[in-house]
Amino acid sequence: MNKKISVFLAIFILALFIYHGNYVSQAQSNDRTIVQLAQVLQQQEIDVDEWSLYAKEEVTSIQDEDDFYKKINELKRVFSGFNWELKREREVWKAVGLNVSGSITEKITFAYTPTKKMKHAYILYHVTGIGWSNDKWRSYEEMFQARYDKLFLSNPIIFSCIKGELDDKMESVLSLEIDHLLKAFHATPVESITEESFVSVSAYTELWENAISTKEQQMNLQIALRETGLGGQTTLVVGTPIITSEY
Numbered sequence: 001m002n003k004k005i006s007v008f009l010a011i012f013i014l015a016l017f018i019y020h021g022n023y024v025s026q027a028q029s030n031d032r033t034i035v036q037l038a039q040v041l042q043q044q045e046i047d048v049d050e051w052s053l054y055a056k057e058e059v060t061s062i063q064d065e066d067d068f069y070k071k072i073n074e075l076k077r078v079f080s081g082f083n084w085e086l087k088r089e090r091e092v093w094k095a096v097g098l099n100v101s102g103s104i105t106e107k108i109t110f111a112y113t114p115t116k117k118m119k120h121a122y123i124l125y126h127v128t129g130i131g132w133s134n135d136k137w138r139s140y141e142e143m144f145q146a147r148y149d150k151l152f153l154s155n156p157i158i159f160s161c162i163k164g165e166l167d168d169k170m171e172s173v174l175s176l177e178i179d180h181l182l183k184a185f186h187a188t189p190v191e192s193i194t195e196e197s198f199v200s201v202s203a204y205t206e207l208w209e210n211a212i213s214t215k216e217q218q219m220n221l222q223i224a225l226r227e228t229g230l231g232g233q234t235t236l237v238v239g240t241p242i243i244t245s246e247y
Contacts, residue, residue: 032141033208033240034160038132040184046164046236048132053144054159054244055125057152059110062121068093068112071121075110078150082108091115103130104140108151125151132162157210161239166225174199174225174234181223181238190219197227202242212241 038048062068072095076084082097097108109124125147129136148158166177178199182189187205191214203221204211211220220241227234237243 033158033210034162035134035137036207037160037162037238037240038137041162041164041236041238042132044181044184046166048162048164050128050130050163051132052126052128052161052245054161055148055152055156057123057154057156059121059123062112063119065114068114068121071110075108079108082106103136104128106147123151157241159239159242159244161237161243161245163245164236166234166236174227177225177234178223185221185223187221190214190217198225200224208240210241 034051034053038051041048059071062071072084072086075095075097076082079097079099082099084095084097087094087096091113093112093114095110099106105128107124107126109126110121111124112121113119127144127147129140174197175194178192178201182201182203185203185205185207187203187207190202190204192199192201201223202214202219203223204217204219205221208220211218213219222237222239222241222243224237224243225234237245239245
């Protein structure tokens with residue numbers, strides 16, 4: 001083999017190896033933020049009722065209806081264990097795959113908007129789990145990594161979110177509980193909303209690199225507390241870099 005070609009191939013293979021290693025390590029770092037969220041809450045003696053991960057990526061290769069159906073067939077083949085359904089919501093065509101395994105529910109959404117002005121497609125992966133234990137997460141983590149690698153070409157941010165409940169937290173101390181949680185996450189508040197039975201704060205912590213920009217500065221943590229009015233319980237939702245579920 002020509003020496004120049006051999007050198008080129010060696011450089012190409014090395015670059016591919018470095019890229020893949022960096023891609024995997026970033027994905028693993030992103031999804032492990034859910035572990036850090038759970039650990040901080042458990043240290044505060046807050047039980048996790050539900051956790052979720054959410055990632056989304058644009059698909060620029062979809063230019064027409066044929067491309068759309070080819071991608072659907074590819075997804076059905078790769079994720080054959082999912083139950084797939086084709087939907088149309090106004091101008092948006094969607095293929096939705098659902099897989100339920102024990103306490104974990106996975107949902108893949110492939111959406112395409114074929115308007116004259118703009119053609120736009122994206123893939124969304126959303127997984128939720130009931131309760132939390134390190135053993136359960138370890139048994140799922142490898143599967144999540146495999147899903148992530150097969151679905152996404154780039155390295156989209158993974159949005160991590162946890163829901164829980166606090167007992168005997170009255171309305172008057174919601175803001176104090178927020179301050180307590182901010183300290184637990186070593187976070188600095190950026191902006192907040194305070195109502196009679198609801199408090200929400202956006203903040204920044206150096207625990208994670210991923211962040212989004214606001215008008216004033218970056219943020220990568222949101223915490224919301226809502227007094228339910230049932231037995232003095234308070235619902236907690238915490239997410240990074242932002243909360244992606246209703247709160």
